[in-house]
Amino acid sequence: MAELVPGISVRRATRDDLEAIVDIYNSTIASRMVTADLEPVSVADREPWFAAHGERHPLWVAEAGSRVVGWASLSAFHSRAAYDATAEVSVYLAPDTRGRGLGAAFLRFVEVACPALGVRNLVALVFGHNAPSVALFSRAGYARWGELPQVAELDCVRRDLLMLGKHLTQD
Structure with a gap:
């Protein structure tokens, strides 16, 4: 277990964490800024997604x-x-932890872990109107690698999807 910021540690998720993971994910749906899901998802809905994450x-x-x-x-x-x-x-955070530097610390943690996983490039798919996330990735050195204009429709409003990317190694 590693410490991300004082008082907050990070570890690999276990199946016992899935309910909390889903709760955090569902907390973002109503904002129409973070995910293309329009209705809350269930733990059962996310089981295949959870199983797809491994070494x-x-x-x-x-x-x-x-x-x-x-x-x-x-x-x-x-x-x-x-x-x-x-x-x-x-990267998803509980509502009461957003805007305090945890997202940036978590992103740095992931980037540091990537070389051992054989990952040299990271991409993030972010809605163009999600200013906090665009700023987070921009501050971390991610560049705009692509834009898919008006590909999502959220409450009758068409939204752009940005692909933000970063080369972690230059080999």
């Missing part, structure tokens, strides 16, 4: 004491082998 594409949780206050994951960017060194990164 190569881990799922971590941040804990304050025994409370899960955030999670971060790596997911396969694409199924074709030539993309194996690239992963999609996601």
